[in-house]
Amino acid sequence: MPRPLLTRYFGQPGRERIEAYLETGGYRAATAALRDLTPDKIVEIVEAAGLRGRGGAGFPTARKWKLTPKREGGERYLVVNGDESEPGTFKDRTIVEQDPHQLLEGILIAAYANLIPRAFIFLRGEFFTGYERLSRALADAYARGYFGRDILGTGFDLEVIIHRGAGAYICGEETALLESLEGRRGFPRQKPPYYPAVMGLYSQPTVLNNVETLAHLPHILGLGAEGYRAYGPPVLYSVSGHVLNPGVKELPLGTPLREIIFEHAGGLRSGRTLKTVFPGGSSSAIIPPESLDTPADFESLAKIGSMLGSSAIIVMDDSTCIPAVIARTVEFYRDESCGKCTPCREGTIWLTQIFDRILTGKGRMEDLDLLDGIARNMTGTCFCLLGESVPPSLRASLKYFRAEYEHHITTGTCDVRAVAAARV
Amino acid sequence: MAGVLSKAALEEIARLRAGYPQPRSALIPSLHVAQAEVGYLSEGAMAEVGEALGVPLTEVASVATFYEMFHLEPAGRHHIRICMNISCYLNGCDEVMDHLVRRLGIRPGQTTADGRVTLESVQCLAACEEAPVLLINAARHARVTPAAIDELLARLP
Numbered sequence: 001m002p003r004p005l006l007t008r009y010f011g012q013p014g015r016e017r018i019e020a021y022l023e024t025g026g027y028r029a030a031t032a033a034l035r036d037l038t039p040d041k042i043v044e045i046v047e048a049a050g051l052r053g054r055g056g057a058g059f060p061t062a063r064k065w066k067l068t069p070k071r072e073g074g075e076r077y078l079v080v081n082g083d084e085s086e087p088g089t090f091k092d093r094t095i096v097e098q099d100p101h102q103l104l105e106g107i108l109i110a111a112y113a114n115l116i117p118r119a120f121i122f123l124r125g126e127f128f129t130g131y132e133r134l135s136r137a138l139a140d141a142y143a144r145g146y147f148g149r150d151i152l153g154t155g156f157d158l159e160v161i162i163h164r165g166a167g168a169y170i171c172g173e174e175t176a177l178l179e180s181l182e183g184r185r186g187f188p189r190q191k192p193p194y195y196p197a198v199m200g201l202y203s204q205p206t207v208l209n210n211v212e213t214l215a216h217l218p219h220i221l222g223l224g225a226e227g228y229r230a231y232g233p234p235v236l237y238s239v240s241g242h243v244l245n246p247g248v249k250e251l252p253l254g255t256p257l258r259e260i261i262f263e264h265a266g267g268l269r270s271g272r273t274l275k276t277v278f279p280g281g282s283s284s285a286i287i288p289p290e291s292l293d294t295p296a297d298f299e300s301l302a303k304i305g306s307m308l309g310s311s312a313i314i315v316m317d318d319s320t321c322i323p324a325v326i327a328r329t330v331e332f333y334r335d336e337s338c339g340k341c342t343p344c345r346e347g348t349i350w351l352t353q354i355f356d357r358i359l360t361g362k363g364r365m366e367d368l369d370l371l372d373g374i375a376r377n378m379t380g381t382c383f384c385l386l387g388e389s390v391p392p393s394l395r396a397s398l399k400y401f402r403a404e405y406e407h408h409i410t411t412g413t414c415d416v417r418a419v420a421a422a423r424v
Numbered sequence: 425m426a427g428v429l430s431k432a433a434l435e436e437i438a439r440l441r442a443g444y445p446q447p448r449s450a451l452i453p454s455l456h457v458a459q460a461e462v463g464y465l466s467e468g469a470m471a472e473v474g475e476a477l478g479v480p481l482t483e484v485a486s487v488a489t490f491y492e493m494f495h496l497e498p499a500g501r502h503h504i505r506i507c508m509n510i511s512c513y514l515n516g517c518d519e520v521m522d523h524l525v526r527r528l529g530i531r532p533g534q535t536t537a538d539g540r541v542t543l544e545s546v547q548c549l550a551a552c553e554e555a556p557v558l559l560i561n562a563a564r565h566a567r568v569t570p571a572a573i574d575e576l577l578a579r580l581p
Binding site: 075086089161163164166168184202241247282312314338 | 443444445446448449450451452453455456477479486487490491492493494505508509510511513514515546547548549550551552553555559561562563564
């Protein structure tokens, strides 16, 4: 297995100090890029490297950049999505806390590749430690001439502002993030016309990239497209839940789920068996244990009706009550719904009411069809992806773990073991 | 009438404002400054932030009420935010929350009568590898247990 690129220095104390970063070759890739490469050449390299957005959608980064018109003179912005809040996902926070210069160097490369002189890092408000370390890192990088006017004598200017959010999952949605950055409530915008690439921040062309996506850039430029691809390409999986060694696992894209969980995340507690996983955060459909050998990549997970999303793998063993877990996710979306559109606002409320009934022993058998019906009616009807994120795991749970719901309804109790025994 | 915000806070807001092409973009960061100073977003604090950025009070209040981190009521000196989402749920956050409720004698969303502690249930803090996880003000605490809660509470000034 190749050695890690992005996580190599995680856990090293004082890594936010620029001296530590420079000592290991930091800012060399960006320096070489600014001095020796044209912006078009950088886009070409990133395209050849096959980098896809790591925020969840997996959109090819170079194509996104090319969609952003490079018109002379007009205002254009780079916005970094550091509002990581998809349940189960913690790779971006870890990058910001453990190796913030990696992100900053990626920002410098992306800004130059798109000839953008102004960048905003939208950082989740609850990231207190991350904010402190990133602020210090940025101040150091300014002092060394990696940001500001005439960077490294190349004539390229870049100002970077760290913008703290204030707690709202919806702001991870790119257009809601831009609304928030403009000082408004985080309501998503209508697409079209508000595609960030053409009508983004202040209605100007805006490149919007996720933290991890940008942190890949120094490695792509440093190793070249082919050298980088030899690493997998690498992806940061956030692994949590019922595993003995949770954490950020940097592995080649497409590593099978079973290997990630049992070889890299320490496996399960003794005597436990695996029940199901969310392979890509709570917005992804849970999968049956039979699908555990699926490679964790975009296409393979889509093929089994789920998705890679933000590559947040939440593992559940046989002690887990599935209706209770799904109820928790639905409550989350209910709380975080911005209220702009009806299917999401009302749908999530209705769903939690039904879950409350089932989990308190007052469920009715027809509630299962009701759950499925509401979920189906939310699919494709919500204004943004927040509401669309509710049905996949709910519907998958009804498909794979219906017996647990029925047990709750018929007995009024939660008895995970009895249901498991009945299935064998 | 004497202002609610100190000269230092207003200077910080002016500095934030200068970082953006449009002043209103500094609204949320400025509300953080105001809340840090006053302890919550009083009407006076919101009005002064609005004045500094050219945003009407109604608009400031509309934004302040949208975001979870802003409080329009006085909060405790110590703000405990405990994640109740999936990974923390799978690792026992409900027991930790029950213990906090018992020990503090308040429900989530409330503040102790002496103004010492505010307890809040929050969504995923993006630290699932440390589940169950909670924040006390800016400090994150990993793998908390009821026993760890007793220790943390005893250490709060």
